Amino acid sequence: MNRKNIFKGILFALTFIGLQSCDKDFSDVGGNIIGDGNINIETYTVENIVAYNQSYGAADTKNLVEIPLGFYENGTLGQTSSSFVVQVASNSSAFSLIGENAKIDSVYVYIPYFSEYEKTENDIAKYKLNNVYGDGSFDLKVYQNGYFLSNSNPSQGGSSKYFSNNSSIFNSNKIGNILNDSPDSKQNTNFVFTNTNIIIYKYDKDGNPIKDETTGKHQEQERLSPGLWLDLNKEYFQELFIGKKTALQDPNTFNDLFRGLYFVASGNSSKGAIGLLNIFQGQLVVKYTDEKKSTNSEGEETTTTEKKTMTFSLSSGVSSGNLDANSNINVNLYQNSNNAEYLDAISQADTKNGDDKLYIKGGEGSIAIVDLFSKNDYAELKKLREDDILINDAILTVYVDENAMSNNINPKRLYLYNYDDEVSLVDFSNDTNTNSSYLKAVFGGIFQEENKDKNLEGNLYRFRITEYLRSLIKSKDFKKSPKLALSMTNDYNSSFLNYIKNQTLESPIDNSPNDIKTIPAFSVSCPVGTVLYGANTQAEGKKMKLEIFYTKTKN
Structure with a gap:
């Protein structure tokens, strides 16, 4: 054995302690030693x-708690793209409140990153993004998913499994055109991870910005931590959500007519970036204008408009500790080009x-x-x-x-x-x-x-x-x-x-x-x-x- 005397052993331990600068908790080598003249402290390699x-x-990627998204050039290891499919939780009560002449104003999806607040500069909060790799961009397309996802497997029994190499299944079942068709390329062909907070501003019933009377600045409604924010095609959801609102009040029909969203990442001219999404805090938000009818004291019926919001969770059930029982399903999909x-x-x-x-x-x-x-x-x-x-x-x-x-x-x-x-x-x-x-x-x-x-x-x-x-x-x-x-x-x-x-x-x-x-x-x-x-x-x-x-x- 490569034994050393007590003095060399102590010196080695002290040197090792110095090397553990990342955290003192990993530096107490030999910390349990209680000795006297009858023992030697020794090392062995x-x-x-x-x-x-x-x-x-390939592995089953159903309901991962951390969802990677993006495209990344990983040098010696090759290229990796990571996409995912996610179901959207039904919201029957929201559909029951929609009037006959409702009109969608905007639709967006928001999924936060894992981040820590660092500082505020010029009234903009900046964060440290955890588990984001690379600082380039990638191409991102969002479609309506047309493949039915189920938590159970009737043919084989037990819980269903969806594997990381199942991209072809979802590609052949996607519905319609690209939903994230904003003119802002950072929401599609040039998507990037940003480390600043997202500010949602206030608007009046006519869609005009509400200004602060003192400062003249646009009033804020809410600030969100950094995350994926994509504006989706409102005409598409007008037809889907408003046109079929009665049928969508039933959760089973909702899950059949709207089988979730399919996020597809691929490379562009950049080296790319890939990072984790906190899917359990993700939301699909629909803002619309509806008519409100009322009768005045003279018995005359009047019609006014009001702004409403429908919010759909992208996940549920994490608090139960049993993700297989989750009413929503997410599936991660990988495509590699290995060196x-x-x-x-x-x-x-x-x-x-x-x-x-x-x-x-x-x-x-x-x-x-x-x-x-x-x-x-x-x-x-x-x-x-x-x-x-x-x-x-x-x-x-x-x-x-x-x-x-x-x-x-x-x-x-x-x-x-x-x-x-x-x-x-x-x-x-x-x-x-x-x-x-x-x-x-x-x-x-x-x-x-x-x-x-x-x-x-x-x-x-x-x-x-x-x-x-x-x-x-x-x-x-x-x-x-x-x-x-x-x-x-x-x-x-x-x-x-x-x-x-x-x-x-x-x-x-x-x-x-x-x-x-x-x-x-x-x-x-x-x-x-x-x-x-x-x-x-x-x-x-x-x-x-x-x-x-x-x-x-x-x-």
């Missing part, structure tokens, strides 16, 4: 690590010796399998069990291939989980850290940038898997060491963290002891990727490593 690429293909380098890497994985580079890609992508200890018939694990050691910390470090990612965004986080059992690691589940700008900061997986001025190592991800290693050491089964997997993830959102689950794969992955039938929703909803060095790379100082910090009683 695991030798038998095999890490290799594994594609997973040859990426395709070669994932199709020629070396499962015996490991790959020198690991291609981690979300969406309809790939993961990296990390096989600890099984090489040489678990001899290394057996030796660790036989030694009388107390593990204080276990840290897995993986390095980014800077050349491959030089012109691309390094994702903020990666996710490490138990691949064989298809579950989270106990270290992840136990991390309830709330004192950081990063959730799960103790578990880690946060991208750490290099800081040459402070002489800090960087361009890497670190994971604390202490409890996982402790359970392996304590296990009586000398040949049980479940494989781990590295996958993509967006930065965790506290509101939805408890709703994240595994998504069913269209085709299970061959694996021992059991085939893999699911992939984390974390990976499916993350549309980007990264390139890492494996455990057998020849790149100096970039090899994947697992370091164990432990105490051992002196003989």
